[in-house]
Amino acid sequence: AVGFKIGDGVQNTKDIVKECSDVDCAANFVNGLSHGGYSGWHLPSRDELLTLHTNWSSITKIKIPKGVYWASNQNTSNKANMAHTAAIGTTGALVYEQKNSFASINVVAVKEF
Secondary structure (H helix, E strand, O other), rough: OOOOOOOOOOHHHHHHHHHHHOOOOOHHHOOOOOOOEEOEEOOOOOOHHHHHHHHHHHHHHOOOOOEEEOOOOOOOOOOOOEEEEEEEEEOOOOEEHHHHHHHOEOOOOEOOO
């Protein structure tokens, strides 16, 4: 799950689901999500998440709260422990976080765009 570009979130999520059997895994949560009659959700890649941040004020209709959110891409040198996060609606800062920090980091499910 190392794709960073727009469109990479779908494959990243599939890759994570194949490797992560943890029920609390963010990718497993969005992969099985059915909302508003829609399925096929995925975790956004870094660039998809940054696009949400850049357009946050104009997409208030979907009501994404300000906060730190998981991206679907992992740290290429430490895939087992680290994944990207981004601060949406605030600074847009990108950092790698320990995957075991899941309780303090939000998840947003997106459809392919």
